[in-house]
Amino acid sequence: MAAPTSGASVELADVVKDYGTGSLALDSLSLHAQPGEFVALLGPSGCGKTTALRSVAGLESVTSGRISIDGYDVTTQPTNKRDLGMVFQSYSLFPHLDALANVEFGLRMRKVPTDERRERALESLEMVGLGGFGKRFAHQLSGGQQQRVALARALVTRPRVLLLDEPLSALDAKVRVQLREEIRRIQTELGITTLFVTHDQEEALAVADRVAVMRAGRIEQIGTPESLYTQPATTFVAEFVGLSNRLPGLVSGGFVEVYGVELPLLDPTVAKGPATVYLRPEDVEIVGCAGGAAGGAGAAGSGLLTPQIRGTVVSSSFLGSIRRSTVRLPDGELIAVQHGVSVKPASGENVSLRFTGACVSVSPREAPSSVAA
Template sequence: MTFLTLNHLQKSFGATQVVHDFNMSIDKGEFVSFLGPSGCGKTTVLRMVAGFETPSAGSIVIDGQDQTSLKPNKRNIGMVFQAYALFPNMDVFDNVAFGLKIAGLPKAEIEDRVKEMLDMIHLGHLAERFPYQLSGGQQQRVALARALAPKPQVLLLDEPLSALDAKIRVSLREEIRQIQQQLGITTVFVTHDQEEALSISDRIVVMNAGKADQIGTPFEIYNRPATRFVASFVGTLNVLDAVVVDPIQRILKLGDTTLTINEDIRAAAGATIQIAMRPESGTLCAIDGATFVGKVTSSQFLGSVIRTRIEVAGKSVSFDSFNDPGVKPPTIGEIVGITIDPSGLILLAD
């Protein structure tokens, strides 16, 4: 059931248009991430939903009510910022209670709600501490509790984890997702980190130059990118030139190797096109029967994964394989075989 609708949103700052005709419907309880590089418009869309920016055109509808012209304090929205934005002169309890006090709730109800929120983020024992006495991860948890305390219709998170170290980011993103699912709150999460978006989202919006290049599940975005930008931005990608042998039979030639792929080829025989494959689409194998044979140019042991770069068809290509304690990683200069799964080959669109 559609709960948040963004209709033909546009935003210009002077002569510069930063959001172009953005459209999306988000279901109640859905977790959607806006993913893209700096300057792509993702935060501007979020700020328009929050009411901090006024759309140059288009509308924002929440639960059937047009919110486009409402001020931020008139929208039932919770917001978590990158820089926490806690009140330094208030302790944890009062920070979480702030929105409830503004709403004029009775003191007993405020105390119960704040206790519930602090228990949810496991910081009840720190209720009397001030922000400067907390770690970055703890401050962000308090910011999340403050945003959720008034029971908003929609939760917005603007790169809330980017200021934290890697280990804390992973644990906190999992906690955010768990809390979101527990409360069933419709959530929009802005990030430039593809791993974050892939790991916690129901759907991802990949933004490029103010437009949504693709909207889909993490599985769809990663495995079936709709544009060249999405394919290159999300995940590691190998790009190779291929010559079309038979478009009807879906036959291509890469270097000296002929392959049959699963996707339709929209190019004439003899045309050169580009195909892409993820590092995990290839498997190291014996030279006999291999799809490609190449020389190892680098081999990185990353723990659970071994990343090998191999010279294939005149290009250096990355392949990932799981660590096998009984098999030594390839060595630089070694000639190895690679088997390619045709379902992992992606035809790149413009």
């Protein structure tokens, strides 16, 4: 295993990227990653996350603003002067070279002596779990193995910053989970500052120290995965990160009333009036169901004396460790409920629901909403 490296800080200060299309790809974007930190850039297609990463890499020139690595301005420096390792969605392996030669390539360009080059390349392949695959060519490797070779190639130069642009999106679900865990393990052991671009919120929440949720070239909110999920700063973050029911409510005095239940607000200063309430499925319990023991996952059995709400089960899906059911309320609203697998509501069954009393975020209500996000 390679010795831990010293990760570098990465800072984007008021970075603007204008392609001349009428809207900014990056709109005064500011971000600071601490040495050794793993930061995920998360957002929908077109939000600017890949442009931000390519700007750090030097593959995109910026219209204005400043990019610095370890306090040094690299805004106008070429890519090969920035001490970076990069892994992209496409594996980009040289088909005429075997895995070991692919990993050695960057060291060859740096004129590292042959013996040292071979030793470091073998070490990098071992690090990503491909110690015995050095003589295989790309067509002899699976997609996951090819991406591991690409990761080894990025790490072999011992960069202080690692840039990952949706490196797992072309892989199947099981391999994707395995490789993201490997990336996190290696990143932690080596101490490399890492920027990871993804549109998959599960990936971002699973591996990152902090997640920056982007929208229209700006960072909507940045924070730990837990804080983004439990304390979204904006309605966009509340809707984009995780699953939320959108229900009608009425705000007053730091609370919002939803179907006769007063729920505390994440932001108690919200102005009173009609609102859309963003309620997580795990913050709703099934307390009356013929198909198994009553109670939900997470806050089940909390004993909160909140009014019960009647509804009819539309569907219920088994998701392994949990079930998620959709219930239609008397006014036609649909509400998603996340609960334990021992509760097995049948389609068409009448059930009772109860809110756990968790804090919720809201937005001013402009039009009726009837779909669980």
